[in-house]
Amino acid sequence: MKKTAIYQRKRPDSPRWLNKWIQSLPWFFGFVLAVFGCLVIFVVNATTGRIHPGNAWGLGYGIGATVALVAVLLYTVRRRTMKLRPPGRAWTYLQVHVYGGGIFLLLMLMHTGFRIPSGIHTWWLWLISLWVVGSGVLGIVIQKWIPTVLSAGLAVEVHYDRVPELIEHIRTRSEKIVASADERLREFYESRVAPSLVAPEPRLMYFIDITGGIHARIKPFEYLRALLPASDQESLDELKELFNTKLEIDAHYTLQRVLRTWLILHVPISMVLVVLLFIHIFSVLYY
Amino acid sequence: MESGSTTDHSVTMIKRKKLFEDRWSSFGSHAGLTGLSEMLSPAELREIDIFKEYDDSFLQTISPDVSIAQWKADVVLFEEGSFLDLAFYVLDGEVGVAIKMHEESLNAIPTFDAQRTVYASDPRSFQVPQEGVAATILQTRMTARETSKDPQITFLASMDFNLPLGSTIVLKKGDLFGEIGALNGWPQSATAHTTSACKLVQIRVPALREMKKASGAFKEKIDQIYRERTLFEQLKTSPVFRGSGDAFLESLTEKVELLSFSPGDVITKQGDRVDALYMVRSGFLKIFERLGEADVAVNYLSKGMTIGEVELLLPDIDTWLSSTTSVGYSELVRIERDTFHDIIREHPLVEKRLWDSAVAQMKESGFTRKNLDKSELIEFSLQKGLVQGNSILVIDLDVCTRCDDCVRGCADTHGGRPRFVREGDTFDHFLIARSCYHCDDPVCLVGCPTGAIGRAGVGEVVAIDDGLCIGCGTCATKCPYDAIVMHDTGDTWGDDALPERLRGRPQKVASKCDLCYTSDDGPACVNNCPHSCAFRIGSIQDFQSLLSTEKAEA
Numbered sequence A: 001m002k003k004t005a006i007y008q009r010k011r012p013d014s015p016r017w018l019n020k021w022i023q024s025l026p027w028f029f030g031f032v033l034a035v036f037g038c039l040v041i042f043v044v045n046a047t048t049g050r051i052h053p054g055n056a057w058g059l060g061y062g063i064g065a066t067v068a069l070v071a072v073l074l075y076t077v078r079r080r081t082m083k084l085r086p087p088g089r090a091w092t093y094l095q096v097h098v099y100g101g102g103i104f105l106l107l108m109l110m111h112t113g114f115r116i117p118s119g120i121h122t123w124w125l126w127l128i129s130l131w132v133v134g135s136g137v138l139g140i141v142i143q144k145w146i147p148t149v150l151s152a153g154l155a156v157e158v159h160y161d162r163v164p165e166l167i168e169h170i171r172t173r174s175e176k177i178v179a180s181a182d183e184r185l186r187e188f189y190e191s192r193v194a195p196s197l198v199a200p201e202p203r204l205m206y207f208i209d210i211t212g213g214i215h216a217r218i219k220p221f222e223y224l225r226a227l228l229p230a231s232d233q234e235s236l237d238e239l240k241e242l243f244n245t246k247l248e249i250d251a252h253y254t255l256q257r258v259l260r261t262w263l264i265l266h267v268p269i270s271m272v273l274v275v276l277l278f279i280h281i282f283s284v285l286y287y
Numbered sequence B: 001m002e003s004g005s006t007t008d009h010s011v012t013m014i015k016r017k018k019l020f021e022d023r024w025s026s027f028g029s030h031a032g033l034t035g036l037s038e039m040l041s042p043a044e045l046r047e048i049d050i051f052k053e054y055d056d057s058f059l060q061t062i063s064p065d066v067s068i069a070q071w072k073a074d075v076v077l078f079e080e081g082s083f084l085d086l087a088f089y090v091l092d093g094e095v096g097v098a099i100k101m102h103e104e105s106l107n108a109i110p111t112f113d114a115q116r117t118v119y120a121s122d123p124r125s126f127q128v129p130q131e132g133v134a135a136t137i138l139q140t141r142m143t144a145r146e147t148s149k150d151p152q153i154t155f156l157a158s159m160d161f162n163l164p165l166g167s168t169i170v171l172k173k174g175d176l177f178g179e180i181g182a183l184n185g186w187p188q189s190a191t192a193h194t195t196s197a198c199k200l201v202q203i204r205v206p207a208l209r210e211m212k213k214a215s216g217a218f219k220e221k222i223d224q225i226y227r228e229r230t231l232f233e234q235l236k237t238s239p240v241f242r243g244s245g246d247a248f249l250e251s252l253t254e255k256v257e258l259l260s261f262s263p264g265d266v267i268t269k270q271g272d273r274v275d276a277l278y279m280v281r282s283g284f285l286k287i288f289e290r291l292g293e294a295d296v297a298v299n300y301l302s303k304g305m306t307i308g309e310v311e312l313l314l315p316d317i318d319t320w321l322s323s324t325t326s327v328g329y330s331e332l333v334r335i336e337r338d339t340f341h342d343i344i345r346e347h348p349l350v351e352k353r354l355w356d357s358a359v360a361q362m363k364e365s366g367f368t369r370k371n372l373d374k375s376e377l378i379e380f381s382l383q384k385g386l387v388q389g390n391s392i393l394v395i396d397l398d399v400c401t402r403c404d405d406c407v408r409g410c411a412d413t414h415g416g417r418p419r420f421v422r423e424g425d426t427f428d429h430f431l432i433a434r435s436c437y438h439c440d441d442p443v444c445l446v447g448c449p450t451g452a453i454g455r456a457g458v459g460e461v462v463a464i465d466d467g468l469c470i471g472c473g474t475c476a477t478k479c480p481y482d483a484i485v486m487h488d489t490g491d492t493w494g495d496d497a498l499p500e501r502l503r504g505r506p507q508k509v510a511s512k513c514d515l516c517y518t519s520d521d522g523p524a525c526v527n528n529c530p531h532s533c534a535f536r537i538g539s540i541q542d543f544q545s546l547l548s549t550e551k552a553e554a
Ligand code: SF4
Pocket: B395, B399, B400, B401, B402, B403, B404, B405, B406, B407, B422, B528, B529, B530, B531, B532, B533, B534
């Protein structure tokens, strides 16, 4: 009962972008140091001996890359074994995952002497390693970029899984509002609003400007305002508010879907990488 | 106390049976209570001394909250630490009141020490806060714990009875008890049991409040009881008066005035003549100033804090610099201006503390005046109840990837049922998740018929014992922040269920965040967030300093 609830505090003296991209300076400098160390070793290797995956240097790089990959995988293992209350914070595992992934790639490239391997199996291994690390980097970019866009540009916060339920709720409320409203408001609702209240509508537009599309789409409410009697102004406001919320939900849906789906590019192929690596190690040891 | 679907039914039933033999339950038939009146008419009520002075229409209004209960001899009415939303008035018979608090529980480390809830990049760097609300709360708690080391006297910040450990007093016809805890939302500090067959009038809090408001004599009576049973100990442990000597404090209890306020009541008005120093006994006050055309919240006060020292200490100031209103129901101690000056003349230590407090208040108000965001935060915190919280789950939406590992981690730690929802109000780019705030005065504890929800120890986390929960939903309805969720277990109550009316009905269970207090790793939500953007704040000062850090980013 003594642990503190920790927040990775932002450094007040650092620019916002730096805080965003590098949560922890010690981890970052540790990574830079490790990369530098690896490169120094490689230069020593290149100047004093031969660069070959099969010699002591090359095998050393290969073993290092494997160890790094195992460390990287611990994050996945931790996520899947939360019930067992694994030791340490998930954040630490993620640091190992991200920086370890970079080290893995570097050691793998050193193992192949920064050349494309000629064997079919090793060629695939090499390519998949690049893909996995590349998709990981893409994931980092997505995970840094999208939350900022969502929190800065939208007023509502939405739980992805509840999107259909929320839209249904908006539709029911909107229908209640227009049921007793002026004919023109009802027509407007039927033609301009109701079609959007059926399901979430992802749009590419939200990637370019999270708010721009929304403002343009609620403008017609203002054109209608002049045509409505005073008694229906409040209904119009309410309907406009609901529609605005729906559009914000769409924006959330569009971007949060990317936050979830990029993993398809990363996770299954990582599993293939592990299998291929295992086969590679086995074949090296066997033959 | 691990929740989940693994509750052992036989153990549950044994526990529940024992509980029902022991204590009063609003669910009716059990061993101790032999009769409960129907709604009483004004005429019937007026036959009882305590209601004599009220007119018919008033009695008609409060009658739904009043009942007469008949009790067997030797049954426990309530226990130390329990939260009640009613007071008892003895009509007939005798009630014994005793304090038998265990030493260990007094010395227990409160879960809400700041170390547990403060955010910091390095937990080892934690420092006990020296200023602000956090400091006051902490100091009050520390003092309470220090005082409790005295082997003879047990002490809790909320005392109904100031008794030596192990002794019993007997209450007879015409005595009122339980009202201090009920009115202030404090736990009862003593155990009450009937020593003979008893007839008791049970008055719920809404009726008590109305009665206090409507009758000066009743208010005077309640205040007198409070002075005798509680005030001395409260002053003794207040940040301003602690260590000031018993004789002085005893005389002070006679001089102060006790005041009660309803939501929105004005306590001080900017520009009016300063009449007194006010100290908060319970509830929250909002302090605001007129800036241009608008009223701007500059600060708030909670239990143990004072207002008026700035105006009373600074020469040449004769009027209130700010206005103060009561946020919800609040109870205050009023120390009249002349008494205040007598005190600081004779007690330099008290004067020094008041100066410290005045300087801190001026700094805080000055800061808010210049940083209107803070005013917004104060308004938001008072409105949303954050000021009550000891451990509020906050998510930085600028970083959160909506992966839900926090929720999954919570569910995996609690038998598959998450104890919070990743939804709620937002302030700036922070989401205040719908999770228990672990309030100072948890209203959810009031009214649980089986005592399933309670503090795990003195000053500790509020948790629900699944084995005792009958799924009535009282706690969930009471929680103002929707932090308690009722889960359907998928089962129905068996033939041996107690109370009997549950039998054959769908079995529900209440669940809420327990801060994973049985685990050494701290709250699972925080621990399992891979981006370190889910964290817990212990006070709005934490939140404020967090926001300032963000603003200060180069
Ligand atoms: S675990 Fe962290 S990043 Fe994931 S949803 Fe929860 S708060 Fe957001």
